[in-house]
Amino acid sequence: MEITHMEFGLSQEQKQIRKTVREFAENEIKPVAREYDRAEKYPHEVVETAGEMGLTGANIPLEYGGAGYSPLETMIIIEELFAADPGIGLSVISTSFGTENIVEFGTEEQKEEYLPPVAAGEAITGAAISEPHAGSDVSAISTQAEKDGDEWVINGNKMWITNGTVADYVVALCQTDPDAEGRYNGFSQIIIESDRDGFETEKIEGKMGIRASDTAELIFDDVRVPEENLVGTRGAGFLQQMQFFDETRTAVAAQGVGIAKGASERALAYATEREQFGRPIGDFQAIQHKLADMFTQTEAARVLTYKSAWCQNNDNDEDLTMLASMAKEYASRVAVDVVDEALQIHGGAGYVDDFDVERLYRDAKITQIYEGTTEIQKNIIARELQGKGIV
Helix, strand or coil, X not given: CCCCCCCCCCCHHHHHHHHHHHHHHHHHHHHHHHXXXXXXXXXXXXXXXXXXXXXXXXXXXXXXXXXXXXXXXHHHHHHHHHHHCHHHHHHHHHHHCCHHHHHHHCCHHHHHHHHHHHHCCCCCEEEECCECCXXXXXXXXXXXXXXXXXXXXXXXXEEEEECCCCCCEEEEEEECCCCCCCXXXXXXXXXXXXXXXXXXXXXXXXXXXXXXXXXXXXXEEEEEEEHHHEECCCCEHHHHHHHHHHHHHHHHHHHHHHHHHHHHHHHHHHHHHCEECCEEHHHCHHHHHHHHHHHHHHHHHHHHHHHHHHHHHCCCHHHHHHHHHHHHHHHHHHHHHHHHHHHHHHHHHHHCCCXXXXXXXXXXXXXXXXXXXXXXXXXXXXXXXXHCCCC
16 A cells, blocks of 8 residues: 655744744844834834845746745745734735736736836835725726726726835726626726826824834826736736635745744743742643643644635646635734733733734734735635535
8 A cells, every 4th residue: 555645844944934034033023023013114124135135026026036935835925924923924925916816917027127126226116906885895996097098098097006115017907898797807907106196195094013014005097008018918907816816825824834933922021921829820720721722722723824825836827826825814813812811811911002012903903904804715615515516
């Protein structure tokens, strides 16, 4: 009988990547995280340092100046950044947000023009999808891109756009063929540079969490871009976007793992130091059981996330959609639950921002909302199960 071997370990190179990013996060992110959160300030200086280390182009191929990391290695990077601070971590990792579509569907000219500056830390991108009245229902977007000679003329607005006020360009999902047959066939992705006439932004302030990350509303008022800014095939934008979500949902799962990891480690350290009734609170079984559950849940979320990344790396599209949604739904739930327990272990001290768990508590919730809500992920999982004849 043949025995199937499953390898769960990381290579020496992957372990080194984790060590390097962890040291960067400890030295460059943790000391300033509270400051940027309080000020709701984008961490330009930290992002520049990350760019010098190649972290802003982690997913960009080597031939375009990026680090060329695999999906799994990218998840390791995200996990370590978010364990330190989700707000700054998102600012670092999202500098290339949207380039995935250019890598996968763009022309060679687009790749050569737009990817190297991002990989070098000299440019920031954004993916402009959601609108004020179109969030979970992506097919309801109304931003219009009409052809006028050899240009696209774009009108509409986008909401909740990461990097909205700091991006040099965004990859926007637009309605280009409103009369196309089929609900999903009238959309295209178009690159829009932020210095175009008619491109306006308004920063969204007062967010509960990830306050160091830039979020904005974008307004397009007769914005003109050349026809060669179309990404991939006209009318295929919706399907391209669904493939993009498989990748970004795995990334959000890694964010959840990082938050849970950061909260668990802080709670363990606090339980070792904090004394009540003459001994560390970590000596009490109630606290020990909380920590045991927290670390177990984090590890389970990590394995599911890494499996999704493995499918992405091995072009296993048959399982990726379901696994990405499973990982995203579960890891985000674990993040919220684990941070809640971490704050409980800290007691009253965890309720003020002298301790990082207060910030992590606020940051964790967004992982259950962006890139598809928890409810949408469950819909996708159920649909995939039915399609496979499992239920």
